[in-house]
Amino acid sequence: MTDAPAPIRFDGKPLPLASLAAALHGPVRAELTETARLALRKGRAALEAAAAAGQPIYGMTTGVGALKHQCHAGTAMDAFNHSLGLAHEVAVGEPVAAGIARLALVLRLNTLSTGRSGVSEGFADCLAKMIDHDILPRMTRRGSVGCGDLGQLGQLATAMTGVGTVLWHGQEMPAATAFAAVGITPYQMRPREGLAAVASNSFSLSAALAAVFDANARIHQTLAQAPVMALAWGLDRAVWQAAETSLMPKEAAVARALIVATADQTDWPARGSVQDALSARFMVQVLAPCLTAAEEALDTLHLASGQVDDNPTVLPDGRVVTSGASHHAQLSLRLGALQSALAMLGRNLFNKCLMLTNGQLPGLPVNLVPEGVVATGYGPLMKLAMEQSARIATSAAPVAPHALTLAAGLEDEALLLPLTAERISEQAEALGWLLTISALLSVQAVALRGIAPRGPAADLTARVRAHVPPFVGDIPLTARLTALRASLDARALDPARLFHKLDEPATAPIQQET
Secondary structure (H helix, E strand, O other): OOOOOEEEEEOOOOOOHHHHHHHHHOOEEEEEOHHHHHHHHHHHHHHHHHHHOOOOOOOOOEOOHHHOOOEOOHHHHHHHHHHHHHHHOOOEEEEOOHHHHHHHHHHHHHHHOOOOOOOOHHHHHHHHHHHHOOOEEOOEEEOOOOOOOHHHHHHHHHHHOOOOEEEEOOEEEEHHHHHHHHOOOOOOOOOOHHHHHHOOOHHHHHHHHHHHHHHHHHHHHHHHHHHHHHHHHOOOOHHHHHHOOOOOHHHHHHHHHHHHHOOOOOOOOOOOOOOOOHHHHOHHHHHHHHHHHHHHHHHHHHHHOOOOOOOOEEOOOOOEEOOOOOOOHHHHHHHHHHHHHHHHHHHHHHHHHHHHHOOOOOOOOHHHOOOOOOOOOOHHHHHHHHHHHHHHHHOOOOOOOOOEEEOOOEEEOOOOHHHHHHHHHHHHHHHHHHHHHHHHHHHHHHHHOOOOOOOHHHHHHHHHHOOOOOOOOOOOOHHHHHHHHHHHHHHHOOHHHOOOOOOOOOOOOOOOOO
């Protein structure tokens, strides 16, 4: 028996992150509030009044882009608005996940619910019905510069009018076929609505949310696995006591979390040097800004879910004005900061794994091969780890500053948000594998030290040993690593953990290492 679709209330306010995650992970039900309906009627009336008074309105009584000086009226205006969706259905490439298409619908309906886009109730109702029946436009990866997702939302517009392609019950089919099966009438675009259908950033925001949710989960997974990595190293935990006094609140919070997580681990490797290598000693200082970067990106995406990015827009006093809100520059900067943070995290994880296998840590043999065993060990695994580290680093390059020339050769400003989201997704994907490798190496190192793990270290050990046995000789690892990652993912990507902010105080002290 499947769970009933989660309800989402549309009232034009920013949507809770939990609701956005629900739309990403499965069907939802649209509840268009009376407040939203009133706003839709008010906004539409204001738009029509402005047009009737002779005000030129971009994309309604005029053309768009380089053709904005053309004027349309009467039947020509109707024909133009209908054709806008057809003209903009240009996105190509691999289809995006159903969740991203569904979330794009949810985000678009929410900003329309403010009434400031000037669309009719019928337009909003069509989107709500598509959401309720989980009839999703077939959207593809390539076609947006992230300042109005024209290519992908052209695919939405043609789906709404019944001439596009949709995904329904996991099958691609003509939109008209799916609509007929559930009793939806293909929508006839009214003046202004053709542009409203194609010119928002709901696809960019959806892709960014999916990427940031994954990245946030990987950062929290790194924190969850940190205790067993520290145990494998024999890290001097006093460094966390120093970090607990940091003036940076997140550093202090991470340090407290690690102190608490290892408080029951009384069996700890003896010290072998006056201080540890940098990658482990800086564990707190690397994790803290990564957590902050993810939280700030999620906070900005939450606000963007209610941000009206239409041009033109209807002001609360009824005036219809041009707008620059489609340029999500603050979000772009937040995403860029997250890219850099993930690159720093990937480097740190790789360096810690390298130290576990290179024979430089006291008590740990090269490649973690037990004494007396004739084997290659985990040296080749570090090649896989190195590749993941390289993927994370090379995906950190920002794309927003790139110069663009569009619209009849005129200068243009765009942020390429979907491309940024793809890069963050690539970083998160590679981090997932690097964390899988890290878990295996850490558990093997602890076993070689003859230490019985406790608390989080014991939980991770059980997960690893369910798929990879203690090392007694070389074995194939492809299938085992894949299964181990699936086990770790099930915990890391739990929606209940996606929005956690690390601010719980510690209650347990830690013993000074000797």
